[in-house]
């Protein structure tokens with residue numbers, strides 16, 4: 729009779745290295761969906777780009793990053809992952825709020841919006857570098 733435990737018993741299928749990403753992502757999903765429902769109910773779609781990027785950069789991109797980091801915990805442990813986390817999570821709320829104000833007519837906030845977009849894009853490049861350099865099992 730075999731007494732060796734199966735692989736499934738000795739180690740979980742995935743790590744929880746991306747758990748924080750996933751938790752934050754689902755919060756963005758709640759905000760994004762809430763905004764979507766408000767737009768639909770009011771039939772005022774001016775905040776559509778805010779809704780789109782809260783859902784796409786906040787939910788979709790962050791959830792995928794969380795899953796990538798859970799499947800490849802080595803990539804989650806790197807300095808690049810830490811930089812990715814802070815670049816993304818500081819720039820995105822600034823980007824979402826300043827975009828809403830710029831759409832609302834506060835053109836003076838365009839430099840803030842542009843800066844936050846560049847930082848967000850930088851975070852994506854760091855994510856890309858992390859995937860190319862640290863995606864080993």
Ligand code: HEM
Pocket residue numbers: 760761763764765767768773776779780783784787788
């Ligand atoms: C209950 C959930 C949701 C509601 C009620 C909702 C509602 C809306 C509404 C009313 C619009 C504007 C449509 C228009 O201007 O004609 C819109 C656009 C959009 N939504 Fe949502 N949405 C929801 C969830 C999501 C999710 C989960 C995502 C992404 C993961 C998403 C991505 C987008 C995008 C990208 C656009 C812009 C589409 C375009 O450029 O034409 N939405 N949504």
Ligand code: HEM
Pocket residue numbers: 776777778780781784785788789845846848849
């Ligand atoms: C640093 C990251 C990003 C920046 C700076 C950015 C910037 C922009 C800008 C300036 C627009 C035009 C908005 C307008 O027409 O008012 C736009 C539209 C759009 N972007 Fe992005 N984007 C980023 C990331 C993404 C990502 C990751 C996705 C998808 C996963 C995405 C999907 C879209 C879509 C679907 C639209 C059309 C939205 C609408 O109809 O309102 N973007 N983006």
